[in-house]
Structures are given as C-alpha cells and as structure tokens.
Amino acid sequence: MAQDRVEAVERALTVLEAFDAEQEAFSLAELAQATGFYKSTLLRLLGSLERFDYVQRSPDGRWRLGSSPVRLARRHAPSRHLAARVQPQLEHLAAETGETAALLEARHGEAECRLVALPASDLRHDLRPGSRWPTTKDDDPRPVLPGGHMECLALTTGPDEPRFWLSLSGPAGRQPAGTWHRALEAARGRLEAPQAEEETTP
Numbered sequence: 408m409a410q411d412r413v414e415a416v417e418r419a420l421t422v423l424e425a426f427d428a429e430q431e432a433f434s435l436a437e438l439a440q441a442t443g444f445y446k447s448t449l450l451r452l453l454g455s456l457e458r459f460d461y462v463q464r465s466p467d468g469r470w471r472l473g474s475s476p477v478r479l480a481r482r483h484a485p486s487r488h489l490a491a492r493v494q495p496q497l498e499h500l501a502a503e504t505g506e507t508a509a510l511l512e513a514r515h516g517e518a519e520c521r522l523v524a525l526p527a528s529d530l531r532h533d534l535r536p537g538s539r540w541p542t543t544k545d546d547d548p549r550p551v552l553p554g555g556h557m558e559c560l561a562l563t564t565g566p567d568e569p570r571f572w573l574s575l576s577g578p579a580g581r582q583p584a585g586t587w588h589r590a591l592e593a594a595r596g597r598l599e600a601p602q603a604e605e606e607t608t609p
Contacts, residue, residue: 418444419452423461423476429515431541432469474537477519490522496573496594497524504590506577507532511548511559512569517541518548521571532557532576548572555579560591563599573598 425433425441438453439446453470456462460473493510500508501524510522520538525531532555540550548570549557557576573594575587 415452418442418448419456422449422452422456423472426462426472431515431517432465432471434469438470477537492598493573494522494524496598497522500524500573500575500590500594501526504575504577504582504587506575506582506587507534508594509534509574509576511572511574513542513545513548513572514569516543518550526577528577530578532578534576545570549574552576552579558587558591560588560595562595 421442422438422444425438430437433441435446435449435453438444438449442449444452453462453464457464457473460475462470463473464470489510497508497510500506505526505528507526508524509520512519512521518540520534520536523534523536525533532552542548546561547559549559555576556579557574559572559574562571562573573591575591
C-alpha cells in the first residue's frame with residue numbers, strides 16, 4: 408500500500424541493490440548512474456549506510472558493501488545449517504593445531520571468511536567472519552600474509568554451489584611440514600562423511 412512506503416528507506420535499499428553485481432566497488436558517479444539519484448542525495452544515503460556498516464568507503468573514494476549484510480545473511484537458514492556443521496570442526500582444528508581455522512568462500516575474484524575459530528595463542532592470524540580480499544586464481548583463495556602462512560583444502564560442492572575451503576593460518580614455520588594438511592584432510596573427511604549430514608539434518 409502506498410501509505411506504507413517510506414521513501415528514504417526505499418532509496419537506501421535501491422543503493423544497496425546496486426551492489427548486487429560482479430563489480431566489487433563503485434565510484435560515486437557509477438552509483439549515480441546505477442540508481443538514478445543525484446550525487447548529493449547519494450552521499451547522504453551512503454553516509455547513513457556507512458554508519459551502520461552496510462557500506463564502506465575505501466581510501467580511493469570508492470564504495471563497497473560493508474560487514475552488516477554478511478552478518479545478517481548468516482541468519483538465513485542455509486547459512487545456519489552450514490555453521491552447525493562446520494563450526495565444531497573449526498573449533499577442533501584450532502584446538503588441535505593451535506592455529507586459526509576458517510571456512511572460506513570464493514567467487515568472482517574475491518574470497519571471504521565465512522566462519523572462523525581462533526586459537527588461544529596471542530601470536531595468531533586474527534581472521535574475522537566477513538573479512539574479504541581479492542584473489543588472482545579461482546583455485547587459490549589465500550590472502551597475502553607477510554610473515555604468515557595459510558593452507559587450504561577445498562570441500563566437495565555441486566557445480567552451481569559456491570566454492571568453499573577449509574583453511575589453517577598462522578605464523579610461518581611454526582608447524583612441522585605436513586601437519587596442517589593432515590589436520591585439514593581429517594576435518595574434511597569428517598565433514599563429508601554421510602553421517603555428518605545425517606546428524607545435523609533439522
């Protein structure tokens with residue numbers, strides 16, 4: 408109904424919809440073209456969205472999605488089911504190796520941390536859910552970690568599903584060679600075993 412509409416909210420949602428594209432970041436001019444809004448109107452809307460971390464502005468003045476949409480998306484039923492299956496394995500990996508364990512998703516030249524378990528050690532890779540970074544290879548979601556190392560192992564997914572990796576990361580050289588890979592393979596085996604799905608089916 409017309410009287411139920413809030414114009415400012417609809418304008419803000421129109422701005423967010425513009426980010427549903429393969430392009431990662433937008434200039435103000437590009438957003439103006441995509442939404443049809445004046446730049447002055449866009450700046451006010453983006454300012455409000457930025458305060459609630461729905462968008463973020465980079466040092467070069469370009470705009471990208473913030474962490475709030477990712478945080479809310481994790482409340483969606485498929486994401487909750489994914490967390491119920493994977494998070495216990497990440498906690499086990501972090502406790503077993505003393506390193507940061509995470510579930511990564513990669514698509515469109517970008518990787519994102521979906522879930523993470525941090526070890527008790529103060530010297531660790533402080534990875535957070537919602538963290539994102541560009542990738543140069545479709546089969547390698549690892550970020551650049553000066554003085555650190557990350558090892559990843561892909562999970563089996565369908566052809567139309569997102570690509571997920573289990574990862575361990577921390578200071579380079581702290582673990583003997585092969586330790587991380589063996590731990591990741593064991594975790595993947597537990598996740599992909601038929602009983603893992605049966606036990607967590609709602």
